[in-house]
Amino acid sequence: MPELVNDASKQIWEQDLRHNLHPFTEFPSFNEKGALIIESGDGNNIKDSNGQTYLDAIGGLWCTNIGLGNKEMADAIAEQVKKLAYSSIFTDMSNEPAALLSAKIASLAPGDLNRVHFATGGSTAVDSAFRLVHYYQGCQGNPEKIHVIARHQAYHGSTYAAMSLGRKKTDRTSQFHFITDIIHHISAPDQYRAPEGMNEDEYCDHLVKEFENKIAEIGEDKVGGFIAEPIMGAGGVLVPPKGYLKRFRDICKTHDILYISDEVVTGFGRLGHWFASESVFDFVPDIITSAKGLSSGYLPISAMIYSDRVHEVISEGQGNGYFPHGFTYSGHPVCCVAALKNIEIIKRENILQNVREVGPYFGEQLRKLRDLPLVGDVRGMGLMRCVENVMNKQTKECFPEEVQIGKRISDVAEELGLLVRPVGHLNIMSPGLTLTREQVDEIVDKLGRAIERVNSELIREGWNPC
Numbered sequence: 001m002p003e004l005v006n007d008a009s010k011q012i013w014e015q016d017l018r019h020n021l022h023p024f025t026e027f028p029s030f031n032e033k034g035a036l037i038i039e040s041g042d043g044n045n046i047k048d049s050n051g052q053t054y055l056d057a058i059g060g061l062w063c064t065n066i067g068l069g070n071k072e073m074a075d076a077i078a079e080q081v082k083k084l085a086y087s088s089i090f091t092d093m094s095n096e097p098a099a100l101l102s103a104k105i106a107s108l109a110p111g112d113l114n115r116v117h118f119a120t121g122g123s124t125a126v127d128s129a130f131r132l133v134h135y136y137q138g139c140q141g142n143p144e145k146i147h148v149i150a151r152h153q154a155y156h157g158s159t160y161a162a163m164s165l166g167r168k169k170t171d172r173t174s175q176f177h178f179i180t181d182i183i184h185h186i187s188a189p190d191q192y193r194a195p196e197g198m199n200e201d202e203y204c205d206h207l208v209k210e211f212e213n214k215i216a217e218i219g220e221d222k223v224g225g226f227i228a229e230p231i232m233g234a235g236g237v238l239v240p241p242k243g244y245l246k247r248f249r250d251i252c253k254t255h256d257i258l259y260i261s262d263e264v265v266t267g268f269g270r271l272g273h274w275f276a277s278e279s280v281f282d283f284v285p286d287i288i289t290s291a292k293g294l295s296s297g298y299l300p301i302s303a304m305i306y307s308d309r310v311h312e313v314i315s316e317g318q319g320n321g322y323f324p325h326g327f328t329y330s331g332h333p334v335c336c337v338a339a340l341k342n343i344e345i346i347k348r349e350n351i352l353q354n355v356r357e358v359g360p361y362f363g364e365q366l367r368k369l370r371d372l373p374l375v376g377d378v379r380g381m382g383l384m385r386c387v388e389n390v391m392n393k394q395t396k397e398c399f400p401e402e403v404q405i406g407k408r409i410s411d412v413a414e415e416l417g418l419l420v421r422p423v424g425h426l427n428i429m430s431p432g433l434t435l436t437r438e439q440v441d442e443i444v445d446k447l448g449r450a451i452e453r454v455n456s457e458l459i460r461e462g463w464n465p466c
């Protein structure tokens with residue numbers, strides 16, 4: 001048990017340990033150390049039950065975009081709870097916040113993506129998109145066009161379909177079952193680990209070819225959808241080669257494959273725009289999934305946004321006039337009010353502009369860590385960044401998994417008052433979008449010190465990082 005200041009904190013820590021199954025728990029370390037109990041938050045800082053404060057460079061979980069403790073948001077939520085805490089939007093009922101939010105999102109989304117289906121989180125938005133692919137293709141008279149292509153290292157959520165679309169090695173434990181008959185995977189665009197001697201354009205050609213080959217292998221008449229995050233997040237903040245996403249989009253168009261752009265992380269400001277697909281990567285998908293930044297984590301809500309073209313097919317095509325999909329909390333009025341308020345705050349406070357200014361500074365400062373031992377690569381865009389730690393910078397060889405290099409570094413950073421996310425050998429950062437230059441300096445300083453300390457420890461333990 002960690003040293004906790006008082007009996008109440010100890011009790012909470014113990015109750016959590018005994019009763020709370022945490023998402024993605026690593027049982028051996030959890031059973032020994034339990035959880036860090038967070039008590040309060042203000043802006044980009046959080047405080048634990050011992051009173052220690054941390055700069056949260058994880059942004060909750062890529063989601064505290066406007067920052068914690070926003071009183072205006074709290075008041076808006078409280079008012080809506082008093083006015084109408086719940087009402088269903090099934091079939092032909094709606095509520096004012098859901099109607100207003102659907103129109104607001106349509107006005108921010110690219111192209112003719114003017115239709116919105118509300119869900120409860122990123123996973124359920126992805127699940128909805130997966131099902132929409134099937135429904136759309138069925139309405140087109142293509143009931144066999146139900147195969148979906150996704151990418152290795154992707155993370156699309158934790159429902160059965162979303163986890164099957166994802167393909168992070170660590171999520172693929174043999175005890176779980178995955179959909180494998182109609183979901184297929186191709187390579188992730190990992191520029192740091194691209195085949196030796198390929199430049200960016202050649203690597204892009206290589207990945208495009210692999211996609212075309214996969215479509216041909218499954219059969220053009222069977223592939224109904226493709227899903228990709230604009231920048232792969234949990235898979236390692238992988239920025240694709242120039243032109244890659246647009247070329248994939250064009251291929252999808254040619255074969256009537258619905259392109260799902262999973263903007264659960266990038267949506268609502270992380271790259272300095274409401275959505276990254278068109279504004280950053282110059283393409284308009286058929287479907288966008290968004291969550292996290294939509295309410296800045298204040299309440300759980302997500303939106304699957306899709307095109308008028310697709311809507312025409314499902315509402316007027318060969319469907320039976322009935323769309324049997326949705327959730328009790330779809331269009332929850334309080335969550336919708338939180339999202340509307342969030343969008344209002346992002347606009348009024350020029351938060352997208354802040355990302356466009358502070359994001360590049362963050363990248364610049366972070367790249368200085370490349371000179372440190374262990375640091376193989378530093379990459380990212382906007383307020384989505386990653387440090388890849390390696391044992392050998394020349395060969396890019398990683399430490400064996402049991403070294404838990406990412407976790408060791410994040411543990412030391414935590415001691416120094418900084419939270420960064422360990423994912424295997426990576427340390428990932430996705431802070432709130434109100435991040436200041438001073439906070440960037442603090443992140444880089446503390447992360448740098450954590451890396452240096454872990455490097456010294458490893459040398460003492462007989463490792464030879466080089």
Ligand SMILES: Cc1ncc(COP(=O)(O)O)c(C=O)c1O
Nearest residue numbers: 121122123155156157233264265
């Ligand atoms: C790209 C992407 N899609 C989907 C999800 C799933 O979102 P949620 O955890 O809200 O279900 C995540 C979560 O991190 C994500 O990063």
